[in-house]
Ligand SMILES: Nc1nc2c(ncn2[C@@H]2O[C@H](COP(=O)(O)OP(=O)(O)OP(=O)(O)O)[C@@H](O)[C@H]2O)c(=O)[nH]1
C-alpha cells in the first residue's frame with residue numbers, strides 16, 4: 659500500500675519537525691511527506707524541508723481546505739492512500755499503524771476519531787467540544803452517516819475518494835466535505851480511536867463563529883457554500 663502524507667501548515671515552526679519525523683517512523687509504505695505551506699511568515703517551510711518533506715508554497719494565505727486541495731493536485735507517483743495529519747502536533751503519529759491496519763482491513767475512508775479515543779486535557783475547548791458533537795450528529799442525521807468525529811483532521815483516505823476537482827472548500831469545512839463525498843460515493847468508512855494532544859507552539863487559526871458557520875452551511879446544504 660503506497661501512502662503519501664499531506665500536511666497543511668500555516669505558521670507551524672517548532673511543531674512540524676516532530677510531526678514529520680513521527681510520520682516517517684510510523685508509516686509503512688510511505689512515499690513522501692508533502693507539506694503545503696500557506697503564506698507562513700515564520701520558518702515553517704525551512705523546518706519542513708530540513709525534516710525531509712517536499713514543500714509546496716502558496717501565498718497569500720488561503721486556508722486549510724485550499725491548502726489540502728492543492729496538496730492533492732501535487733501528488734506524485736499515484737499513491738493508494740493519502741494520510742492527513744495536522745502539523746501542529748495535536749495528532750499522535752503513533753496512531754498511524756492502527757489507521758493503516760483499518761485500511762488493510764478494507765476501510766477506504768479511515769477516520770481517526772478523537773471521540774472514540776482520548777482527548778488530552780487542554781486539547782479542545784469546551785465550546786469547540788460542543789460544536790463538534792453537534793456538527794457530527796447533524797451530519798449523521800442529515801446525510802445518513804454513522805461517524806463519531808466529522809471534524810477529524812487525522813485520516814487515511816483512498817485516492818479514489820480524493821479527486822481534487824470534486825471539492826471546493828477553502829477553510830476548515832474541508833473535513834466535512836470529504837466525509838460527505840465519501841458517504842455519497844458509498845465508501846467503506848472505518849473509524850479508529852486516536853489520541854489528541856494540546857497544540858505545541860503558536861495558536862490555532864480556527865475562528866469559532868466564522869468557521870462554525872461555514873461547517874454548518876456545508877452540512878445543511880450538502881456542499882460548501884462560501885468561497
Ligand atoms: N496551509 C494551511 N494550513 C492551515 C491553515 N490553517 C490551519 N492550517 C493547518 O491545519 C492544521 C490544523 O489547524 P488548527 O488551526 O490547529 O485547527 P484545529 O486543530 O482544527 O483546531 P484547534 O482544535 O482549534 O487547534 C495545522 O497543521 C495548521 O497549520 C491555512 O490557512 N493554511
Ligand SMILES: [Mg+2]
Pocket residue numbers: 744746748857862
Ligand atoms: Mg490544532
